[in-house]
Amino acid sequence: MHPWQYLRCTTEPDLERLGSEGWELVAIHHGEWIFRRPEPDPAVRFTLEQRKAVLSDSATHRGGVTRHLLNPAVASLIRRVNHTQMLLLADHGLPIPATLEVIDLSLTPDIPTIPQVLAAILPDLPLDRILLANEQSEASPERRAWHAAQEHHIDAVPHLEFKRLARHAVGCIRTGDSTPYSNLLLVGG
Secondary structure, eight states, rough: OEEEHHHHHHHHOOHHHHHTTTOOEEEEEETTEEEEEEEHHHHHHHHHHHHHHHSTHHHHHEEEEOOOOOHHHHHHHHHHHOOEEEEEEEOOOSSOOOSEEEOOEEEEOOOOOOOHHHHHHHSOOOOOEEETTTHHHHOOOOOHHHHHHHHOEEHHHEEEHHHHHHHHHEEEEOOOOOOOOOEEEEOOO
């Protein structure tokens, strides 16, 4: 006995599309259209599910966000940031702890900046909060105002505490940012 998949429609269906997908009409009962097709074997089903996920808006990962990063090293690092773990976004002057994996994206001063990298990685990173140095408010008020305008939970800590916490990050993305105290710790959600 072959297992079947069933599909029920309460409105008139697109018969051509359903037929091309292997569905056959078996009944119309009380205004409900009932279709069936043979259940595909697991290998075919997994392939179909993967194809559907890639072609639909549901090609998602954690947090229901479409993956879009092109840089494989950055994408790999982002996927390793789990709940409560931290990712360091560093300006070009921060002394980075020697124990951290570093992906250096810096090209020239301010290319790229931390806000540019942040905008690129946030769709792929489930974010709980952003940690930054208290000193940013005084040394770089424009950058602090930019962060305040974003819709992220932000916690400020003393710069020495920031550097201590940075040693526990999963990894670091180094930028060309030259804004004083622009470094961020992104805490995974």
